[in-house]
Amino acid sequence: xxxxTKCLIVDDEPLARELIRAYVExxxxxxxxxxxxxxxxxxxxxxxxxxxxMFMDIQMPQITGIEFMKTLKHPPKVIITTAYREYALxxxxxxxxxxxxxxxxxxxxxxxxxxxxxxxxxxxxxxANIISEKLPEESFVYVKENKKVIKxxxxxxxxxxxxxxxxxxxxxxxxxxxxxxxSQMEGKLPPENFLRIHKSFIVSxxxxxxxxxxxxxxxGKGLPIGRSFKNAVLNALNFTGSLAGV
Numbered sequence: 001x002x003x004x005t006k007c008l009i010v011d012d013e014p015l016a017r018e019l020i021r022a023y024v025e026x027x028x029x030x031x032x033x034x035x036x037x038x039x040x041x042x043x044x045x046x047x048x049x050x051x052x053x054m055f056m057d058i059q060m061p062q063i064t065g066i067e068f069m070k071t072l073k074h075p076p077k078v079i080i081t082t083a084y085r086e087y088a089l090x091x092x093x094x095x096x097x098x099x100x101x102x103x104x105x106x107x108x109x110x111x112x113x114x115x116x117x118x119x120x121x122x123x124x125x126x127x128a129n130i131i132s133e134k135l136p137e138e139s140f141v142y143v144k145e146n147k148k149v150i151k152x153x154x155x156x157x158x159x160x161x162x163x164x165x166x167x168x169x170x171x172x173x174x175x176x177x178x179x180x181x182x183s184q185m186e187g188k189l190p191p192e193n194f195l196r197i198h199k200s201f202i203v204s205x206x207x208x209x210x211x212x213x214x215x216x217x218x219x220g221k222g223l224p225i226g227r228s229f230k231n232a233v234l235n236a237l238n239f240t241g242s243l244a245g246v
Contacts (some may be wrong), residue, residue: 004029004030004031005029005030005031005052005053005116006031006033006049006050006051006052006053007024007030007031007032007033007051007052007053007054007055008032008033008034008035008036008042008045008046008051008053008054008055008056008076009021009024009032009034009035009036009054009055010035010036010037010038010039010041010042010054010055010056010057010060010065011037011055011056011057011060011081012037012038012057012059012060012061013057014037016057016081016102017035017037019104020055020081020104020109021035023104023106023109024055026106027113030053030113033045033049033050033051034049037060037061038060038061038062039060039062039063039064039065039067039068040062040063042054042056042068043068043071046072046075046076051076052076052077053076053077053078053079053097053116054075054076054077054078054079055078055079055081056068056069056078056079056080056081057080057081057082058080058082058084059082059083059084065080065082066094069094069096070094077096077097077116077119078094078096078097079096079097079098079099079100079112079116080096080098080099080100081100081102081104082099082100082101082102083101083102083183085101085183085196097112097115097116097119098111098112098115098116099191100112100187101183101186101187102187103184103187104187105187105188107139107188108187108188108190111190111192139153139154139155139190140152140153140154141154141188141189143169143176143178143180144178144179145176145177145178150176152169152171152176154189154190154193154194154204155206156171156172156173157169157170157171157194157204158170158171158172158203158204158207158218158219159201159202159203159204159207159218159223160182160185160201160202160203161200161201162181162182162199162200162201163177163200165179165181166178166179166180167180167181167182167185169185182196182199182200182202185202186202189202192205193205193206195233195236195237196229196232197216197223197224197225197226197229197233198223198224198225198226198229199226199229201216201223201224203216203218203223204218205236207219208237211225211233211237213225213230216233
């Protein structure tokens with residue numbers, strides 16, 4: 001009999017807790033032991049119950065999720081769920097399993113679950129079965145253009161550009177314009193395949209041909225790297241050398 005993963009959901013927003021609860025309940029090998037609206041209540045749960053995995057928001061009353069994690073000597077595994085990307089580096093320095101940006105899709109949620117299981121190799125076959133049932137053979141997103149809903153395969157996306165209330169998705173076939181925000185679109189994309197390099201640009205990692213200290217090149221087109229994104233971009237590209245003079 002496979003032991004169930006004991007989960008704790010910590011978020012001050014009731015609707016956010018409800019969404020994560022609905023996602024967790026779809027997985028047979030997960031069990032929710034408690035839901036909390038702040039870190040202090042979560043601390044009591046961790047002291048009293050077994051918690052293997054915690055889904056935790058960052059911006060909460062009293063202390064933030066990051067501050068809370070720093071107080072725990074033996075924390076459970078943590079998947080951060082937040083609307084704020086600026087805490088990503090802090091989260092990964094604390095060895096979180098994953099960093100989910102709201103709004104969170106079920107497909108993106110499953111990818112985080114897979115990362116959790118990869119840290120617990122004995123159970124990796126379980127998540128493999130889950131994902132094979134829930135995910136399509138080739139990942140895609142739906143976007144609305146004019147009065148149509150269009151399927152876009154992720155493998156066809158080269159890069160995405162933000163235009164105020166709209167975004168442009170540049171694919172191998174054509175350019176698609178849809179009314180949504182960059183953050184909402186980013187939340188639909190797997191972070192291992194797509195990289196935010198600027199407040200107005202997301203690129204496909206597989207399509208990067210070259211880069212400098214200030215630009216990413218895709219099919220001969222130079223896209224700017226935002227100053228606040230530079231360190232994260234270079235880390236994602238596994239670049240540890242110097243770009244001085246480039």
